[in-house]
Amino acid sequence: MAAFEYVALNNKGREKKGVLEGDTARQIRQQLREKGFTPLEVLHIGEATKSSDKSKGRFGGTSIKVADLALITRQLATLVKAALPIEEALKAVAEQTDKAKIKSVILGVRAKVMEGHTLADGMAEFPRIFNELYRSMVAAGERAGHLDTVLNRLADYTERRHAIQSKISAAMVYPIVLILVAIGVVSGLMVYAVPKVVGQFQTSGQELPVLTQILISISGFISSYGLLVLVVLILLIIGVRLWLRNPANKERWHNQILKLPIFGRLSRNLNTSQFASTLSILHSSGVPLLEAMNIGGKVLTNLKMRSAVSNAAVKVREGASLKNALQQTKLFPPMMIHMIGSGEASGELEDMLKQISDNQESQFENSVDVALNIMGPLIILFLGGVVFFIVLAMMSPIYELTKSITG
Known part of the structure; x- marks a missing residue:
């Protein structure tokens, strides 16, 4: 008995989708007619899957949460x-x-x-x-x-993978909201508030301070070319995405990410955690080490580290130990390398890989917390600095005018 997806109309003319089991598509159509439905489409699950992979089909893509x-x-x-x-x-x-x-x-x-x-x-x-x-x-x-x-x-x-994805998503919300608020506040001040306030001083013929002149120039540029700059940024993002479609370019970019102060540590910890967790669960399930390494490398999101694991698998195939093979990549933390070496020497590699996985997940969570604790105040300080500059530039003419009147 096979499974079939169907699309049918009920007695009110509304479209209904579902799944039924039967020997043939003809039998499914008969079942639908007996229920009072008018069958429109009946596909074997395998055929429906291929159809949805190509065109998303009536039932959508075949991925689930x-x-x-x-x-x-x-x-x-x-x-x-x-x-x-x-x-x-x-x-x-x-x-x-x-x-x-x-x-x-x-x-x-x-x-x-x-x-x-x-x-x-x-x-x-x-x-x-x-x-x-x-x-x-x-x-x-x-x-x-x-x-x-x-x-x-x-x-x-x-479930752990879902928790990590949720952690990453939650971590990205706070800085993104801060950045959007900062851009909105500064843009609003520069486009609406600054021209009205500073315009009063320009009509009076008063010589404006340097800070105020700089502010007027920036405000004028944003008012005149703000949309153009936005379009250029969007085109630049699209261009970068197209450039990253080349695997070699993408690997070079991922290599640069690993060198960044905060994001590099986050990427390294996340990928190390994924690799250790995958290797641990595969090895403990009886999958041979080489096959486990090849599969574990494919789950990594950083192409540079993925390539390093692939090269390490080649060395293990040639007779090198897992410790030496990973050590030569110079991408994995020394503690992980030493623990793998201890596991290989004692014959308890399974337990060591589990401990490494737990340790790396903990380090990743700590890295996310540290990154949030650093990025949040930095964005707020930057926003405060920009607002302070705008206020100072707007108040300078008033101060100069008051100073000239009082003598």
């Missing part, structure tokens, strides 16, 4: 641990969700399992949802007979 992925992974782990057959566990998870997209994905995986494929093979039909890391761990769990344990680890990993 990280939180939803963590939830269905945890549910599946619980049901598998309860000794429920895979196909029944998948059906139960599909029935528990009220989201058509998730239901179609789970039933699509179930259809492949019922055809005799493994769970990992079924998930391979949806690579945008179940990435290579996810599928490799599931395959290792199926081979070792510990699928429930692996799925629980995957759920933990997915």
Whole structure:
């Protein structure tokens, strides 16, 4: 029995979408007619997925939220641990969700399992949802007979990844809001307030101080060319994005990011945490070290560090230890290198990788807090400095006039 996505009209003429199981598309159409629906489109889950990947289709793209992925992974782990057959566990998870997209994905995986494929093979039909890391761990769990344990680890990993993404998003909100407020306040003062106040002194024929003249020039430039500057900035951003589409350019840019005082440390800690966490969970699930390194390298967002991990994997394949291979990259923290060396020497690499992962996640969170504590006051100081300059430039003519009157 396979899963099919359908689009149909109900008796009121409204479009309805959903998922049904059946042997053929014809059988699904018959089921819809028996329910009083007029079928418009019936597609096998696999065909619907390919269609949506190309054109987003009627059912949209095939990606889901990280939180939803963590939830269905945890549910599946619980049901598998309860000794429920895979196909029944998948059906139960599909029935528990009220989201058509998730239901179609789970039933699509179930259809492949019922055809005799493994769970990992079924998930391979949806690579945008179940990435290579996810599928490799599931395959290792199926081979070792510990699928429930692996799925629980995957759920933990997915939830941690969701927490890190939320942390990054929350960290970006505060400085972005401050910057937008600063730009808005300064632009408003320069375009509306400054010309009206300073214009009074210009009509009086009074010689204006240097600060005031500079302020008038800046205000005039913003009023005359502000929109042009905005357009140029937008075009510059688009140009940079196009330039970064070249992998070599993007790797050079990522290399420069690693050298920045604050953002470099954040990027290094985030990527180190991702690599250590991925390597730990894959290695503990029975995935060979070389394969784990290759998969772990692909989850890194920084291309320079990704390339370094790829080169380290080559050295490990040639016989080098993991410690020496990573040490030669000069991109990973010394503490991580020493802990990996200790793990290799003692035969407890699994535990060491877990400790490294926890340590790096903690360092990343601390780095985010430090960056926020530094960036917030700096932006406020900059805004205060600009406002102080504007006020000082506007008050200088008044001070000079008062001074000349009092003698």
